[in-house]
Amino acid sequence: MVSSHEIRxxxxxxxxxxxxxxxxxxxxxxxxxxxxxxxxxxxLIGPQLSKVHLVALDLPGHGLSDHLPAGGYSLWQQAATVLQVANDLGWKRFALLGHSMGGIISCILSGTLPQRLIGAAMIDGLLPVTGEAQDAPRQMARFFEASQALAGKRKPVYDSADKAVSARVLGGTSSISRGAAAMLVERGLMPEQGGWTWRTDPQLMLPSPVRLTFEHAIAFAEAISTPTCLVLANQGVMAKHPLLMERIDSFGHIQTHRLEGGHHLHLEEQAPIVATIIDSFFQTLA
Incomplete structure (x- = not known):
């Protein structure tokens, strides 16, 4: 099994x-x-990918990476960071492996910069949460109101890492096994007041100031011209949106695989199957 090392x-x-x-x-x-x-x-899947040089990032505001200044986060800010990292690595062309939000960022980059992308594999993530144009003023107001209230909020402090894992299992927006949560929590905690708290930037909890319309989101996916593989979880977050799933079925240019499992299926029992699918896809790119 291939071991990992840290990079900055x-x-x-x-x-x-x-x-x-x-x-x-x-x-x-x-x-x-x-x-x-x-x-x-x-x-779980990184060590199973053969002939691949995988650099998995802690995106801004997450894990061991720095936080962004006040003003919130956006998909395009995160995408710009990905390009900066690729440039720092000297990679003129590269492939992407994205889960959830990472899959959405992969879709945006694939649809906009095909000259930089060799291809992309996405796990239960392709299109962002969308909004209607007429809702934009209220959406922006929600962002401003939540931003103003953020200063008075304090991160929770847990007296053990195990309790933080429990909080992650119970408090997530999608179901996750305890084992999967433990892997993510280990990298996501820092010492605080004799206990543990989240490293994550609280700004990530703010509502998005602007949401793309459904038509905007679809346009990015339809613009993809490089090889693309999508692994969908039958009990994942995307499966809850029938209109979205129906549209994905119409994308003949995206290789789609449906597996039993939840949103974090690549960290749970289906991880070996997910790894096999993605490894096979990456071998076709290599």
Whole structure:
């Protein structure tokens, strides 16, 4: 089994941390985790990818990476960080491996910069949560109101890491096994007042100031011209949106695999199957 090592990138305005599997010379792949997760999301499938040089990032505000200044986070800010990391690595062309939010970022980059992308594999993530144009003023108001209230909020402090794991299992927006949560929590905690609290930037909990319309989101997916593989969880977050799933079925240019399991199926029992699918896809790119 391939072991990992830590890596850090000193970018113009932020320090980014990550984990690396494989050696230079393999297919260059940047790994992108989901919202509130971190690079440990690939701890099970990363070692199973052959002839791949996987650099899995802690995106800004997550894991061991720095936080962004006040003003919130956006998908395009995170995508810009991915490009900065690729440039720092000297990778003119590279592939992406994204889970959830990381899959959405992969879709945005694939749809906009095909000249940089070799291909992308996505796990239960492709299109962002969308909104209607007429709802934009209220959505922006929600962001401003929540931003103003953020200063008075304090992160929870747990007297043991095990209690933080329990909080992650019970408090997530999607179901997750205790084992999967433990892998993510280990990288997501820091000491605080004799206990433990989240490293995650509280700004990540703010509502998005702007949401793309459904038409905007679909346009990014339809613009993808590089090889793309999508692994969907039958009990995942995307399966809850029939209209979205129906549209995905119409994307003949995206290789789609449906598996039993929840949103974090790549960290749970289905991890070996997910790894096999993605490894096979990456071999076709190599």
């Amino acid at each position: 990138f000193t970018l113009p305005s932020i320090e980014i941390a990550g984990k690396v599997w494989g050696e230079p010379g393999g297919l260059p792949v940047i790994g992108l985790h989901g919202w509130l997760d971190n690079a440990a999301t690939f701890d």
